[in-house]
Amino acid sequence: MTNKNREQGVIYGSMVKHRRKFLVIEVILVLFLIWYAFACSEYIINVFEGAVSFDESLYASETRNIAVGEPFELHRNDNVTINDYALRPDSYWQGNKYEFEVEIEDAKRLPVEFANKTTQTGDDHEGEDVSSVLYVAKIGGKDTLVLAYPHTKVEELNVIDGIFVDIPLIIAHEIANNSGFSPDDEISEYMLDTRGLEMESEIFDLTFVAVLLAIVLYLGIKLFLQHKNHLLTPTYRQLAKYGDPEIIEAKIESELKDAVKDKKQLVCQNWIVSEDTFKLKIVKNHMKQGEFKYTPENY
Numbered sequence: 093m094t095n096k097n098r099e100q101g102v103i104y105g106s107m108v109k110h111r112r113k114f115l116v117i118e119v120i121l122v123l124f125l126i127w128y129a130f131a132c133s134e135y136i137i138n139v140f141e142g143a144v145s146f147d148e149s150l151y152a153s154e155t156r157n158i159a160v161g162e163p164f165e166l167h168r169n170d171n172v173t174i175n176d177y178a179l180r181p182d183s184y185w186q187g188n189k190y191e192f193e194v195e196i197e198d199a200k201r202l203p204v205e206f207a208n209k210t211t212q213t214g215d216d217h218e219g220e221d222v223s224s225v226l227y228v229a230k231i232g233g234k235d236t237l238v239l240a241y242p243h244t245k246v247e248e249l250n251v252i253d254g255i256f257v258d259i260p261l262i263i264a265h266e267i268a269n270n271s272g273f274s275p276d277d278e279i280s281e282y283m284l285d286t287r288g289l290e291m292e293s294e295i296f297d298l299t300f301v302a303v304l305l306a307i308v309l310y311l312g313i314k315l316f317l318q319h320k321n322h323l324l325t326p327t328y329r330q331l332a333k334y335g336d337p338e339i340i341e342a343k344i345e346s347e348l349k350d351a352v353k354d355k356k357q358l359v360c361q362n363w364i365v366s367e368d369t370f371k372l373k374i375v376k377n378h379m380k381q382g383e384f385k386y387t388p389e390n391y
Contacts, residue, residue: 101345102358102365106372107327111318114370118311125304128297134188135294136301143253146192148232151256155184157234157278163269172262174206174224174239178291184256184282190291191255194284199229199238199247204266224287226263226271228279237263237283244286254286326371334376344374 129136166172183190204226227238227246237259240246259267263283267273318325323337331337347360357366359377366373 102348103341107325110370114315118315121308125308129301132297135297138191139294139298143191143193144189146194152232156281158281160273160275160277161268162275166265174260177289178255178257182258193253195251197230199227202226202271204271234280236280240286252286254284256282257285259283
């Protein structure tokens with residue numbers, strides 16, 4: 093079948109149309125990938141960079157001190173959880189950085205512990221497992237709370253990694269009620285959380301971008317190969333089931349001249365042709381036993 097006849101044919105023309113649709117979808121995915129990666133670029137960059145150097149003087153000038161305050165009671169509806177992730181509006185950033193390598197001085201462990209409830213295996217007895225402990229340390233000249241895992245000996249460290257977050261209500265309660273601070277003592281408005289918590293959806297964003305990038309690359313390679321060789325497109329690959337695709341194409345095109353249109357399909361003597369999402373769907377017009385699948389009155 094010559095190139096001129098092929099270009100005028102139903103099968104080749106439909107293949108070009110579907111390949112163009114494939115290209116449009118690929119372009120949309122690329123644009124979406126670029127937009128999404130740009131929108132969450134701060135999180136992605138921070139994940140790859142890890143903890144960065146911390147400017148103490150900037151921290152001292154950009155943050156304020158708050159009073160510990162009088163002891164207070166917690167109410168039933170108060171949020172007494174400590175998040176395992178950080179939220180941007182509730183955290184301290186320097187430019188587009190939020191995870192820091194922080195120098196600390198005079199770290200002192202406070203008589204405050206936070207526990208998760210546990211159930212012992214084999215019975216219904218509930219116990220408590222210490223999940224984090226609290227320190228106060230000098231950071232940028234400010235007394236700053238430091239939340240850490242029990243095994244982290246903060247008092248023995250000079251440098252530690254973490255994210256600065258707002259002080260949770262439960263910690264503010266313990267500081268005011270049980271820590272030995274007086275109500276007029278001042279601490280930084282932010283707490284350094286050293287437990288390795290994530291910032292909002294940083295891992296989801298990174299995973300989503302990686303998966304989307306893999307999909308874009310895979311589809312891009314397929315699209316490139318299909319433009320290099322039209323026989324790799326879905327429309328022509330299905331013809332390979334019946335023999336040489338180009339020979340089968342010529343046979344179908346010769347029958348399509350006398351095809352009968354029924355709804356959204358073209359019915360030939362030996363073939364049924366219909367539009368599918370990404371290909372021209374072509375099947376034989378007879379069953380294995382030889383009977384016709386479709387016999388319009390015009391035949």
